[in-house]
Amino acid sequence: MKYAEFNIDSNKIEFLNSVFGIESVLLNGKRISKKFSFSGITHEIKLHARNLILESKYKQFDNKEIKLELKENGVLLKKQFVKIDKKQRFFWFLIAIGLGIALYKLTNLLLEYLYQ
Incomplete structure (x- = not known):
């Protein structure tokens, strides 16, 4: 663009x-x-x-x-x-949400593993 x-x-x-x-x-x-x-x-x-x-x-x-x-x-x-461009902002917003969810899940898995 x-x-x-x-x-x-x-x-x-x-x-x-x-x-x-x-x-x-x-x-x-x-x-x-x-x-x-x-x-x-x-x-x-x-x-x-x-x-x-x-x-x-x-x-x-x-x-x-x-x-x-x-x-x-x-x-x-x-x-x-x-x-x-609004499409570009939306795309990066989705990436940020996806990374946030992945980091949250990874942190929970790591904490479960450490405290077993």
Whole structure:
């Protein structure tokens, strides 16, 4: 799912994020970075002689948006805020519930084993 687009000179940088937390960065339609992220990550972009950084930041229980910052040599060039897809939020909610139940059951089994 495409979330954001930055135009630098005559180049297009696109940020995509899947339901499973895989972030991709495309430069003029070609994938240049693909990483897993739960709360944000840094993508390095080589644009001719320029070294750019695209940082994604996501706070799970905050305002439900991804903050994207495009930087060059530590200087902020552009910033965007994009809303998280409702399907993605629901998917992670289900995973959290499933992990909570599994951890609860595992803890109970461990305690039963220890106190036999």
